[in-house]
Amino acid sequence: MSQIQFTRNEQPKAKPDANHLGFGKYFTDHMLVMDYTEDQGWHDLQIVPYGPISLDPSAMVFHYGQEVFEGMKAYKTADGRISLFRPDMNLKRLNASCERISIPQVDPEALMEGIVELVSVDREWIPEGDDTSLYLRPFIIATEPCLGVRAAKEYKLMVILSPVGSYYPEGIHPVSIYVEDEYVRAVRGGTGMAKTSGNYASGIKAQEIAKLEGFSQVLWLDGVEKKYIEEVGSMNVFFKIGGEVITPELSGSILAGVTRDSAIALLRSWGLPVTERKLSVAELFQAARDGKLEEAFGTGTAAVISPIGTMKWGDEQISIAGGDTGEWSRKLYEAITGIQKGLLDDPFGWRQIIL
Amino acid sequence: MSQIQFTRNEQPKAKPDANHLGFGKYFTDHMLVMDYTEDQGWHDLQIVPYGPISLDPSAMVFHYGQEVFEGMKAYKTADGRISLFRPDMNLKRLNASCERISIPQVDPEALMEGIVELVSVDREWIPEGDDTSLYLRPFIIATEPCLGVRAAKEYKLMVILSPVGSYYPEGIHPVSIYVEDEYVRAVRGGTGMAKTSGNYASGIKAQEIAKLEGFSQVLWLDGVEKKYIEEVGSMNVFFKIGGEVITPELSGSILAGVTRDSAIALLRSWGLPVTERKLSVAELFQAARDGKLEEAFGTGTAAVISPIGTMKWGDEQISIAGGDTGEWSRKLYEAITGIQKGLLDDPFGWRQIIL
CATH class of the missing domain: 3.20.10.10 (D-amino Acid Aminotransferase, subunit A, domain 2)
Structure with a gap:
């Protein structure tokens, strides 16, 4: 593993039935987190056990909606490899969204490296059935505890993973x-x-x-x-x-x-x-x-x-x-x-x- | 006290300097919380020690922004009482916001009772200087852990209190x-x-x-x-x-x-x-x-x-x-x-x- 700090989840969950995944209901054993402060910029990229996060009730995301996100999918390929689909476009768009919402932009290479490590750690969660994949949800939220209306000075980036079936229960269907x-x-x-x-x-x-x-x-x-x-x-x-x-x-x-x-x-x-x-x-x-x-x-x-x-x-x-x-x-x-x-x-x- | 469950904060904080309050930077010792589930509706109105809340990273507020809030102020009056300013309008508007954002509406009387109890518990936090007051921030967030784009089925209402000075550091000033x-x-x-x-x-x-x-x-x-x-x-x-x-x-x-x-x-x-x-x-x-x-x-x-x-x-x-x-x-x-x-x-x- 690279420089990314890794804390293994010692209590892995049972995996859901691959035939009834739905969309965004199940989450894997780990998640990627990274924090931003004015002093340190984006720092402390880590893979940690998936679990609740603790935020002050005055965290700005709860009040003024400074938030951006992305959606990507990882697939098991026919020859047993793992692929993403045009992830460079998602990371570029993430930063474009950051720019509009006044959130500090992220180094796409460091984030990509973190995403690859995360998918690697939870690779057993990638479902293999038709119309299934591992959905990746990177998102950034303003965490500074303050009620002034302005850009926050503290943020948290997270990437969570969800094994998914078709977005619509009926599959490809008009x-x-x-x-x-x-x-x-x-x-x-x-x-x-x-x-x-x-x-x-x-x-x-x-x-x-x-x-x-x-x-x-x-x-x-x-x-x-x-x-x-x-x-x-x-x-x-x-x-x-x-x-x-x-x-x-x-x-x-x-x-x-x-x-x-x-x-x-x-x-x-x-x-x-x-x-x-x-x-x-x-x-x-x-x-x-x-x-x-x-x-x-x-x-x-x-x-x-x-x-x-x-x-x-x-x-x-x-x-x-x-x-x-x-x-x-x-x-x-x-x-x-x-x-x-x-x-x-x-x-x-x-x-x-x-x- | 009424039916509202109350857990006293056994570690009250020192109060901030009333001359340098700013806006929305300090919070009192307690907060009001209430939860919503499909089965129970809004339930479990409680006053608890002010502190972090724990949410799943897939909580819908972090992704699809189902959130509404209000802003009100409590004042110490010249004769030592505590007043709010037209709180009925704020509670009515809170429900109008809920309606637009597809959040279940709240019983304004129950919420008002909770707010009065909360302000009573933290009454020592109401500052008395010129241009100061206790700012009340009711807000509701979608807490259901799911990435589908639709109205959530679980919500949390909170009211937090912040002793404030002028919103602008310079006071009333063009x-x-x-x-x-x-x-x-x-x-x-x-x-x-x-x-x-x-x-x-x-x-x-x-x-x-x-x-x-x-x-x-x-x-x-x-x-x-x-x-x-x-x-x-x-x-x-x-x-x-x-x-x-x-x-x-x-x-x-x-x-x-x-x-x-x-x-x-x-x-x-x-x-x-x-x-x-x-x-x-x-x-x-x-x-x-x-x-x-x-x-x-x-x-x-x-x-x-x-x-x-x-x-x-x-x-x-x-x-x-x-x-x-x-x-x-x-x-x-x-x-x-x-x-x-x-x-x-x-x-x-x-x-x-x-x-």
Whole structure:
């Protein structure tokens, strides 16, 4: 082992049933922690037994939400190695989120080294079944005990690991989407491009209303005009219209998804034109009426590809790809998970074998 | 004592120097806690020694920001009693914030009873100097250990107490304000009307830039058009223009401040016309150029009244009330703090004697 201090968990837990993992419910035996103070900067990177953390009730994260996070997955490959998928993009985005939320940035190399060690220590926790992986959740919270509204002077970074199955209990399966035109997730000038807790808190209400109406997720419109499509649930979103794939451009209020970027590259490599531009919900529904909306899907680390089967906007409900998983949605899902698990060639060099 | 379970702190701390309290740096010997589970609802209201809380690293507040809070103050009155200022409004707003962030609402009477008991237990901590008070911070955090993006099923409510001096080290003193036209605090359809951590996290970056440019606080414009004035720092804002007082209307992205409401009532009782309406920064600066902008101030529980001495928008900088504390700013500050401390009559019945 490297310079990272390691305290072994002497009371390892029983591992959960790999067929009923769900998402983010089980955690491994260890976690990575690192602290920040003004004097020392980021210091004391350690692997310690997974367990509760103790914080003063005035810790600033509880009051003013200075928090950023990331989501990545580790896979056992077909030849018994362990891989991550484009972790450099996640670490870069973590620092971009830090910049927006005024949290001190982290040395990506030191963090990567810590993550590799952590995954190595808990490698027995990586599930091997279809649609399973080890989800990695790096996050940073403001820990300084003070109620003044300003950037904190003390932070804690943690990485926790969770063996997961499909994000949706039904696996890759078309979801029903409700176009949200009252609540807003983010607005340009806000924090939409950062992976930070406040964006998610603001979305829960609309998601609950959608669920009550029988829909799985919400389609978010832009905060300014409430016309343009931004994200779906906590995923980026793609539409295939008349042979062309369209995804909302990164306007400042949309998260720059790693799966989004990968989907664009793969689709283009397969000869499909992909355009990043503003797309209004009116244009989308007109395309559906004209019979040109061929496919729709969300992209994200948790669900990878989430096909959209139906969509409701006001009183109008449309069915997409016959309510089924579209051809390209399935192709993308298989390509990305195949690269992740070492079952397919990796033409872009995305798979990073770490162990 | 009532039904509230009480565990006395057997190791009380030394009290801080009442002349150097600052804001939110010191905490008393006890705190109020209450837990929520799906089965039991809100239960187990307790007063316990102030101290760290232990949370699983996957507690949802660390990831998806389900959090709401309030700010109130307790005062020792001239005749030795203890008062709160309009606590019913804070408890009502706490539940309004809960509603927006999908947190189960709290019984305001039970919470109020707990708050009174807590203040009673720690009454020796209420400072008596000018511009001092005991700041009360109720807050609720999502504690369920799970990484799924949805409303949590477990929460913790806490109330912590902090003896405070002036929010600004310089006391009531004109501040300099920078009109922020890149970053946005909130947008209609978002969470601006709720007192929730994400609104504050999103504002820290702009506040830091303003500080680097030599300004105390930021003036926030609306998220849609970036034209209309919303708040200043974490306060509501008022302008006296040609004899009329104007404050932004509660559009949905502005917090319904208790001090804002009190300032409106007091100003009207003094015969000043007060209008709640949209006010563009262009109109404001034109009024300044025309010599009609007589006074400007922020309102909030922490600072009470914060006069604005200068304001910068793009390349134009204006001075207000000669850069001094305006007549009505001072009058409001003295009236509100006088009512709070029992030095003045309380025509509106705002002072609530609790002990």
